[in-house]
Amino acid sequence: MKKLHLALWLCGFPVILQAQDISLRNDRFSRTLSFDGQVWRTTAFTDLRQHVTLPVKSEELNILPMDTDNSYSIADFKAVNAPHVFNKQDTSFIEITYKPLKSSTVLPNELLIQYYIVKGEAYSRKKLVLRYQQPATIDRLEAERFVISQTATGGGRGEPVFADGRWFFGMEYPASYTRHSDGNTPASYARHYDKVGNYSFINLEGRDIAQKAVKGMIRLMHFPGYAVQQADSNYYIFSKTVVAGCREENGSVEQAFMQYLSTLWKAPRSFLHYNNWFEPRAKDLSGDGLINIWREFKTAITPYGIKMDAMVADDGWQNRKSVWDPSPKYFPNGLEDVKKLSAKLQAEGTGFGLWLAINNYTNDINWAKQQGYKEAIPNDYFKQYGRYLSLSAPQNKAKLLQQIPDIIRQTHAIYYKHDFNELSDLGEGNSHPATDRHGHEANLDAAIDILLATRKVNPEIYQNLTNWIWFSPYWLMYADYLWMLSGDDGTNGNWPELSTRATASTDRDTYIWRMFGNPADRPLVPISRLMTHGIIKTSDGRMESREDNLQDWLEYVLMHYGRGTLLKEWYISPEVMSPDEWKALCTVNNWAASHRAALNNTVFIGGRPDEGNAYGYMGWDGEKGVLVARNTQAAPQELVIPFDRSTNFPAAFGAAYHAAVVFPYQDVYPQTFVSGKTIRILLPGYATMAFEFEKGKAGSSIASPGKINFRTTGNTTILDVPANVKGRCDLLLIGYPEVPTVQIGGNTVKTTRSNKAAINSFSSYAVTGMPSSKAHEWNMVSIDLLPYAGKKITITYSKTSGFESHLLAERRVKAPAAKEGKARLWPLTNDTRRQTTRLF
DSSP states (O other): OOOOEEEEEEEEEEEEEEEEEEEESSSEEEEEEEEEOEEEEEEEEEEETEEEEEEOOOOOOOEEEOSSSBBBBBGEEOOOOOEEEETTTTTEEEEEEESSSOOOOOOOOOOEEEEEEETTTTTEEEEEEEESSSOEEEEEEEEEOOOOOEEEEEEETTTEETTTTTTEEESSSSTOOBBTTTTTTTTTOSSSSTTSSSSOOOOTTTSSSOOOTTEEEEEEEEOOOEEEOOSOOOOOOOOOEEEEEEEOSSHHOOOOHHHHHTTOOOOOOOOOEEEEEOHHHOOOOSSSSHHHHHHHHHHHGGGGGOOEEEEETTTTTTESSSSEEEEETTOTTHHHHHHHHHHHHHHHHHHEEOOOOOTOSSOOOOHHTTTTTTTTTOOOOGGGSOOOOOOOSSSHHHHHHHHHHHHHHHHOOOOOOOOOOOOOOOOOTTSSSHHHHHHHHHHHHHHHHHHHHHHOOOOEEEEOOOOOOOOOGGGGGOOSEESSSSSOOOOSSSOOOHHHHHHHHHHHHHHHHHHHOTTTTTOOSGGGGOOOEEEEEOOTTOOOTTTOOOOHHHHHHHHHOOOOOOOEEEOOGGGGHHHHHHHHHHHHHHHHHHHHHHHOOOOEEOOOOOGTTTTEEEEEEETTEEEEEESSSSSSEEEEEESGGGGGGOOOSSOEEEEEESSSOEEEEEEEEEESSEEEEEETOOOOEEEEEEEEEOOOOOOOOOOOOOOEETTTHHHHHHHEEEEEEEEEESSSOOOEEEETTTTEESSSEEEETTTTTTOGOOOTTOSSSSOOOEEHHHHEEETTTOOOOEEEESSSEEEEEEEEEEEOOOOOOOOOOOOOOOOOTOOOOOOOEEEE
C-alpha cells in the first residue's frame, strides 16, 4: 500500500491521513492508528488539551471460537483497501475492511472495524462487524485488546478500566467483562462487591481468561454466541461498542467517566410513590380501595406542597396462569379495567405503576410450558430460587416484547418495578449455545430490547430493576434505579441500639457499606440510583417498637433521604400516621428536594455501621455540600471525611468552607474546613445529624451546656444529674450479654426501654458476604433520670464487669427561635444539645 498523504476537515473534525498513520480526532481527544504493511493498529490515545499521550501496543481484537483455546487477532487478517473516512453530522468515522489471511471455518469472511468520535467529546468509540457466509458461533469476542506500560485499575463485569489515573476504557454493555494489568485482572467476581448480598452469579467456565497473560494487557470482551442471519442471507455478529476517553485537567478519571456516562444514561429523576406490598387493605385492587388510600395520602401531604407520582400495585395484580394478563379477581375485563383504575388515579392527581417480573417469575411456569413457552434452565446458583421463562427463546421473546409495552400503551402506567432478573439460562434451542455465559448475554439482550420497547411507548416511563441485577454503571442506559441487593425489610441487631427504627437504618446502611464503603473499590453506580425498599410504616407495626418515638421516626426518614435516594418508596399505611409523623416525613422530603443536586452525588463515608462506627453520606453540588451522618454508639465519635475527589467534590482545593447544622437543631458548626484536606465532625452518642456546607469561614456556635460531674468507684457511680435537661435524660446500660440490675439511692428502678441482639440475622437470600465477625450478644436498657434532674444520685450496679453504662442527656441552651419553612428540616431539639458521657 502506498503512503497516504491526505488531510480532511469534516465539520470541524480534522481527520489526518499522513504517511502510514491515521489520527481520528476532535479538539479534545485523538486515537492514532498505524499501518504495518498488512493491518492498521492503534498506537496511541492522546489528550489534546493537556498534551498527554498513552502509547499502546494493540491487537485491536480477539476472536475465540467455541470448543477451542486457539484465538485470533488482527494479525490473522489483512486490510482490503485504504480506510474509508467520512462524516455524518457532528460525528467523524474511520471504517476499515479486512479479509482473513487464510480460508477458515471459524473466521469471518469479512471484518469491518469502525472508529468514530463526536465533536466536543473527550472520548472515541469503536465497533466490530463480523460477516459470515454460513452459520457461525463465537464464544468470546474482544472488541479491544492492547498493552500499556502504565498501571491500571477497575475492571470487572460491566465496569470500565482506568489507566494511569487519567484514561478510561469501557464496553457499553452491562454484561461486558473487562480485564487489565496482565489481561486477567480482576478475576471473575473478584471485585469486593461482586459477591455480596442478593448478588447475580454467572459461570464463565474460565472462558474469560487469556491463555497467554501479558504484562500491561487490557481486554474488553463479551460472549455473543450465534451469528444471526440477516436479510442479505449472510450471518453477522455485531460487537458491543467500546469507548476510550480521558479525564479533565483538575478532575478524577472516575468523574470523567461519570460525565461521559451522563450522555448515555437515563437522566436522574426523583420518583415518589406508594407501594401496596405490605398492606393487606391495599392489595385488594377491586373497587376504590387503592384510590381511597391515595385520598388519605393526598389529604396529608398536600399542605406541604408534595405531589405523589404514582400508586403502585406490587406482585399479585396479575393472573398467574398467563404472561402478564390482569387477575380476573380484580380486573374481570382485563386491561380495560386496569386502564380505568389508572385513569381514576390520574383524575385524582397521581399516576399508576405496576410490579412486573419480565421473565414471568412468581407466575405458573407449568401453565406456561403447556402453552408452548420455554422455561429457562438456571445454573446451580439460581436453582435455589424460583422458576422462570427464558427471555431469549423466540416464542417467549415475541410475547414479552408485545405484552409488556402494550400494558403501558393501554393503561398509561408510568412505572415498572422489574423484579427477579436472573438472566441465567443453559437451555437448548433458546437462541444461544447451551452455556451459562451465552445464555446470560442472550437473555440480557432480550431484556434490554423489552426495556427499550417499553420506553418507546412512553419515553418518560420510570424503570426499576431489582433482584439479581449487578452494579454495572451501564445498566443506567436502560433503567432509572437498581436494587441495593439486600433483604427487603430487615433490622440489624449486631450492635447495641435501643430504637428499632435505628436498627432498620443500620441494616440498610450496612449493606451499602459492604458494597460502597471502600473508595478504592466501589461501584460506579451512584448511591442515589439505588432502590432501598423505602420507608416502611404499616398497620402491623413492621420494623418499629412501641417505645420508638417521634425523633426515632424522623431520624429513620432522614437517613433514607440522606442517602440521596431518587426512588422514594413509601410502604406506609396512612391510618397509622400521626400529624407529627406526617410533618416529619414531609419536611424531610421537601428538604431533600431542595438539595437534590447535591444528594444525587452522595458517597458513603465512615465505617461499618453495625460494628459501632460513625458513618454518613456526603454529596456536592458545585461549592455546596450536604452531609447526613450517624453515630451508632453511645460514646461521642469523630467522623473523618475526605474533602477531595473521592467524595465527588468538584471545585478547587485550598478554599475555606463552613457548615451549618440543620438537624436535630439549627446552629453553626464551629470549625472552618479547607478543601483538599480533611473534614472532621464530632457526633454525640447515638446522634443523627444533617449539615449544609458552603464556602466561607465558620462563625461561633451556641455555647455548650458544660461538663457532667460524676465519680465511679467499684460498682457505684455518684452522679450530678444536670438540672437543665429537657425531653431526655437516660441512663443507658449495655450488657455483654446481661445488663445489671440498678438501684438509685438504694431503691431498685425500672427500665423504660429495652432491646437485645440479633446476631447476623441477614435475609437468607442476601446473607453472602454480610456477617460480622465482631458481633456478639448484648442486651440494652434505659432508665429515665428526668425525675432526678438537678439532684446528686448514687447509682449501684449489681455487678462490676461485663457491661457499660452511659448518661445521655439533652441539655438546654440559649438558642434563637428555629427558622421554619417547607424546605427546612424540623429541628426537634433546637433548644438543647446532646451530651453522652460514659459512666462505667
